[in-house]
Amino acid sequence: MEKRIPIALAGLLNNVREVAEQDEKFSELIALASKLSAGEQASQTKNALENQSPQQMISIFDRISMNEEPRQNNFHYLPLAPLALDKSIIFAKVAEFKKPQTATYESLLEELGNTIIQTKDDDVTYLENLLVAMQRTTWCIPAAYSHSQLDVSLYDHNRMTSALAMCLAEKTAEEIGKLLGAVTRNYQNTPKENGDDALLKKPVALLVGGDISGVQDFIYTISSKQAAKTLRGRSFYLQLLTEAVLRYVLRELDLPVTNVIYSGGGHFYLLAPLSAKENLDKIQSEISKKLLKHHGIGLYLAVGQAEVSAWGFQKGNFPDYWKQMHADLNRAKRQRYTELKGDMHSKVFALNEHGGNQDATCSICGRESKDTEPIKTGSDDRHCGLCKSFAENIGKDLPKSQFVGLGFATPKETERKSAFDALRSFGMLVKWPEKNKIQFDESVERAVVWSLDDAENWPSVKGTSTAYVTRYTVNLIPMNSSGYPKTFDELQGKAHGMKRLGVLRMDVDDLGNIFSKGLGKEATLARLSALSFQMSLFFEGWLKRICEQAEYKNLIYAVYAGGDDLFVIGPWDKIPGLAQEISDSFAEYTNYHPDFHISGGMAFIGGKYPVYQAADDAEGILDMAKDLSGKNAFGFLEQPWKWDDFIQISYGFELICSIVDELDGPKAIMQLLRELTVEKANCQRKDGRLKYGPWMWQGTYRIYRMEKRAKRKHQDELAG
Numbered sequence: 001m002e003k004r005i006p007i008a009l010a011g012l013l014n015n016v017r018e019v020a021e022q023d024e025k026f027s028e029l030i031a032l033a034s035k036l037s038a039g040e041q042a043s044q045t046k047n048a049l050e051n052q053s054p055q056q057m058i059s060i061f062d063r064i065s066m067n068e069e070p071r072q073n074n075f076h077y078l079p080l081a082p083l084a085l086d087k088s089i090i091f092a093k094v095a096e097f098k099k100p101q102t103a104t105y106e107s108l109l110e111e112l113g114n115t116i117i118q119t120k121d122d123d124v125t126y127l128e129n130l131l132v133a134m135q136r137t138t139w140c141i142p143a144a145y146s147h148s149q150l151d152v153s154l155y156d157h158n159r160m161t162s163a164l165a166m167c168l169a170e171k172t173a174e175e176i177g178k179l180l181g182a183v184t185r186n187y188q189n190t191p192k193e194n195g196d197d198a199l200l201k202k203p204v205a206l207l208v209g210g211d212i213s214g215v216q217d218f219i220y221t222i223s224s225k226q227a228a229k230t231l232r233g234r235s236f237y238l239q240l241l242t243e244a245v246l247r248y249v250l251r252e253l254d255l256p257v258t259n260v261i262y263s264g265g266g267h268f269y270l271l272a273p274l275s276a277k278e279n280l281d282k283i284q285s286e287i288s289k290k291l292l293k294h295h296g297i298g299l300y301l302a303v304g305q306a307e308v309s310a311w312g313f314q315k316g317n318f319p320d321y322w323k324q325m326h327a328d329l330n331r332a333k334r335q336r337y338t339e340l341k342g343d344m345h346s347k348v349f350a351l352n353e354h355g356g357n358q359d360a361t362c363s364i365c366g367r368e369s370k371d372t373e374p375i376k377t378g379s380d381d382r383h384c385g386l387c388k389s390f391a392e393n394i395g396k397d398l399p400k401s402q403f404v405g406l407g408f409a410t411p412k413e414t415e416r417k418s419a420f421d422a423l424r425s426f427g428m429l430v431k432w433p434e435k436n437k438i439q440f441d442e443s444v445e446r447a448v449v450w451s452l453d454d455a456e457n458w459p460s461v462k463g464t465s466t467a468y469v470t471r472y473t474v475n476l477i478p479m480n481s482s483g484y485p486k487t488f489d490e491l492q493g494k495a496h497g498m499k500r501l502g503v504l505r506m507d508v509d510d511l512g513n514i515f516s517k518g519l520g521k522e523a524t525l526a527r528l529s530a531l532s533f534q535m536s537l538f539f540e541g542w543l544k545r546i547c548e549q550a551e552y553k554n555l556i557y558a559v560y561a562g563g564d565d566l567f568v569i570g571p572w573d574k575i576p577g578l579a580q581e582i583s584d585s586f587a588e589y590t591n592y593h594p595d596f597h598i599s600g601g602m603a604f605i606g607g608k609y610p611v612y613q614a615a616d617d618a619e620g621i622l623d624m625a626k627d628l629s630g631k632n633a634f635g636f637l638e639q640p641w642k643w644d645d646f647i648q649i650s651y652g653f654e655l656i657c658s659i660v661d662e663l664d665g666p667k668a669i670m671q672l673l674r675e676l677t678v679e680k681a682n683c684q685r686k687d688g689r690l691k692y693g694p695w696m697w698q699g700t701y702r703i704y705r706m707e708k709r710a711k712r713k714h715q716d717e718l719a720g
């Protein structure tokens with residue numbers, strides 16, 4: 001790794017002139033990587049930093065168009081400010097600063113410069129800290145590589161340059177020189193030379209995708225009894241496992257963290273040199289063996305790949321390779337365990353070596369296991385090592401801690417017991433801070449501290465070089481007064497009137513299509529990276545701010561939020577308003593772009609209802625919303641509503657809740673809502689679109705009557 005780091009660093013800093021005098025191959029390598037990252041001819045200036053008047057960056061959402069011509073003016077701009085979970089920072093605005101933002105640029109660069117001059121860490125950690133600092137400070141500075149539109153950040157352009165430089169480094173100086181010539185002629189539309197076409201179509205890098213399947217069943221297939229205690233821990237464990245597997249792949253391929261395009265929600269994407277191809281099968285088979293040992297056939301890592309040529313990185317061409325890699329991922333999922341070859345059968349089919357004994361069944365996940373023990377002394381309920389660690393080692397500490405320490409050491413065989421043993425087998429140790437200090441149980445090569453929100457007071461790690469990474473996570477669990485997670489029974493007690501929970505699932509409509517077609521001829525690797533970064537910033541970050549508002553405070557249990565979807569549980573009366581707010585906020589976040597919208601579905605459950613069934617119910621209702629033409633809808637009371645129509649209900653929602661509360665008559669109100677729903681649907685069917693029909697005024701009248709009755713009852717009670 002050590003000899004590769006300078007290449008990654010030079011790529012990240014993208015400083016051609018610095019290295020030019022030292023080594024011709026090196027400078028041509030960075031120049032070529034930078035051209036492939038941009039996917040088009042550079043403008044006259046190398047980047048915006050050298051521009052006469054520094055400018056702001058255009059929101060990537062403004063560049064998407066599915067049906068109409070892409071937007072040509074009235075762009076939305078990101079502010080020039082260090083990245084933070086603040087509305088004034090992550091929401092783009094119409095107004096563009098007219099004056100040059102020189103001073104702002106300088107202060108951002110000063111912050112970056114402060115990181116660059118820190119040299120006490122080892123090279124690998126230094127690179128990761130630099131990457132983090134670049135994200136924080138240059139996520140909003142346009143790379144200004146393209147002629148006209150400033151929509152790719154220096155951060156995205158430079159990290160992809162670094163990744164490509166690592167891929168190209170195994171080529172000879174001569175090959176790099178020739179390819180650089182061919183790419184330059186191609187971008188400039190100058191006459192081609194003999195052999196240019198063949199060179200451009202020759203693979204230069206491997207696009208690798210990893211996807212952990214079985215995630216949904218793994219999280220949700222648990223008994224309802226201990227659900228609130230372990231659900232969040234299970235979900236966070238999958239985030240940790242994705243990281244452990246990704247870091248294991250990077251370690252085995254000898255690649256730095258700059259080669260990762262995106263990771264989260266059980267999957268990751270990275271760029272690797274072509275030579276990685278011969279090792280990938282072996283690496284995947286090692287991962288399968290570890291997952292089999294610790295999770296049986298419940299969790300499986302599928303790996304897909306696609307070779308990308310220089311031509312493939314040219315703008316407009318990349319989505320085809322993205323699709324190709326995903327097709328290969330799907331093939332891998334269908335042919336699972338083929339990578340284990342000869343010893344496949346003995347591994348996969350020798351799993352249930354001790355079945356049938358009631359004592360050995362975990363009452364949370366239902367798995368038969370040797371290591372179960374009673375949940376409490378004298379209790380008949382037993383939990384397995386894994387479930388115990390989800391509840392006690394992760395579930396209990398996670399809601400209280402903003403930080404988590406990850407230590408990295410040589411992977412080693414571990415016995416199947418706790419979640420931490422599984423992670424350790426991939427070379428990752430996990431430790432929560434105590435009194436703002438992190439101390440791992442064994443010595444580690446290096447450490448990474450994750451902060452799950454914006455941080456100031458980072459914990460220290462003793463004796464190990466450490467990277468400090470902000471990893472936004474919606475880490476919300478309602479707590480009771482004794483500092484423990486509320487049970488779902490306790491949580492539903494917070495609902496008005498009817499004591500029920502609302503289970504909410506939401507995801508972005510047609511996002512796959514947007515990724516493959518939305519950028520049209522402008523699609524490049526850097527732009528797709530920017531799009532996935534912006535999307536996850538909303539679901540992994542901003543969603544937390546929405547749920548933290550006073551009316552939802554300590555009421556929302558975030559089971560999962562990441563990528564482009566979410567799953568939360570809360571008192572039923574809070575959930576429709578929350579769903580509406582998320583949809584509205586997403587519309588604003590994506591600059592009210594007509595191609596970006598989100599659908600949701602809510603199911604009612606009781607606190608003892610099985611979680612997997614609740615997950616299924618909410619998904620079914622979400623599907624119902626998605627079946628509505630144009631999607632952009634919410635499934636509620638077994639009926640899909642366009643968000644605009646749903647507002648009609650939500651206006652009366654507080655009134656409804658107060659009536660339910662006063663009359664203690666949830667059945668009556670539910671009945672009324674169901675009837676109104678049917679009437680509304682009838683109204684809609686008659687002339688194709690919704691009109692203001694009797695269902696509205698009848699509803700209003702009946703609600704009014706109920707309110708009167710409720711008030712009278714209340715007064716009688718007071719008088720009596």
Ligand SMILES: [Zn+2]
Nearest residue numbers: 362365384387
């Ligand atoms: Zn278990």
